[in-house]
Amino acid sequence: MADRTRPDLSDDRDGPLASSLTALAKAEAACTRCPLYQHATQVVPGEGPRRALILFVGEQPGDREDQAGRPFVGPAGKLFDRALQDAGIERAETFVTNAVKHFKSQMRGKRRLHSKPNVYEIERCNWWLEQERGLVQPRLIVALGATAARALTGRTIKISSVRGQLQRLPDETALVITVHPSSLLRVADAQARASAYEAFVKDLAKAQRLCAETR
Numbered sequence: 247m248a249d250r251t252r253p254d255l256s257d258d259r260d261g262p263l264a265s266s267l268t269a270l271a272k273a274e275a276a277c278t279r280c281p282l283y284q285h286a287t288q289v290v291p292g293e294g295p296r297r298a299l300i301l302f303v304g305e306q307p308g309d310r311e312d313q314a315g316r317p318f319v320g321p322a323g324k325l326f327d328r329a330l331q332d333a334g335i336e337r338a339e340t341f342v343t344n345a346v347k348h349f350k351s352q353m354r355g356k357r358r359l360h361s362k363p364n365v366y367e368i369e370r371c372n373w374w375l376e377q378e379r380g381l382v383q384p385r386l387i388v389a390l391g392a393t394a395a396r397a398l399t400g401r402t403i404k405i406s407s408v409r410g411q412l413q414r415l416p417d418e419t420a421l422v423i424t425v426h427p428s429s430l431l432r433v434a435d436a437q438a439r440a441s442a443y444e445a446f447v448k449d450l451a452k453a454q455r456l457c458a459e460t461r
């Protein structure tokens with residue numbers, strides 16, 4: 247089994263690995279590994295207990311998360327919280343983070359609109375995600391959406407063809423891929439949105455079940 251405390255992205259400029267989540271958040275706050283830090287308010291580190299069994303990975307902080315400095319506290323976060331509750335998962339017992347730790351946005355008038363991180367930004371930020379994985383050592387990881395799936399697997403993945411299935415990362419950590427909660431907010435038709443929500447809750451409940459069964 248690969249040593250999860252040793253990200254394989256290291257080069258001479260990576261610096262030391264953090265020995266605690268607090269030290270990691272401090273190191274992340276000084277991150278200049280890609281240009282995204284220049285326009286974000288602050289870094290948004292992952293949060294949750296060090297020995298959480300499930301680690302959730304989102305895409306990147308949104309506008310609200312950028313202001314609060316905490317992951318999944320905006321509209322997608324509210325929906326995520328509700329879905330976790332409906333799936334019987336206690337968020338406080340899980341570790342919740344993002345593939346990319348700074349908000350990437352573009353200005354439209356006075357509004358900052360979400361902009362998707364590119365592969366370079368995802369790969370540069372993997373330094374932090376890998377360290378979170380190393381410190382938490384979750385039994386199971388849930389990738390919320392394509393960016394998280396890309397960050398964790400290094401591949402472009404069609405979510406609909408794998409969602410809710412048990413996968414294994416190269417180091418054997420269990421992985422479940424599902425949709426990003428913000429995709430549900432974009433479904434215009436109420437009935438289609440309700441079905442999409444139900445399917446999301448089902449994936450989360452399955453992840454929870456697999457976590458209980460998996461080693």
Ligand code: URA
Nearest residue numbers: 304305306308317318
């Ligand atoms: N979307 C994400 O992927 N992460 C957040 O923290 C908020 C919205």
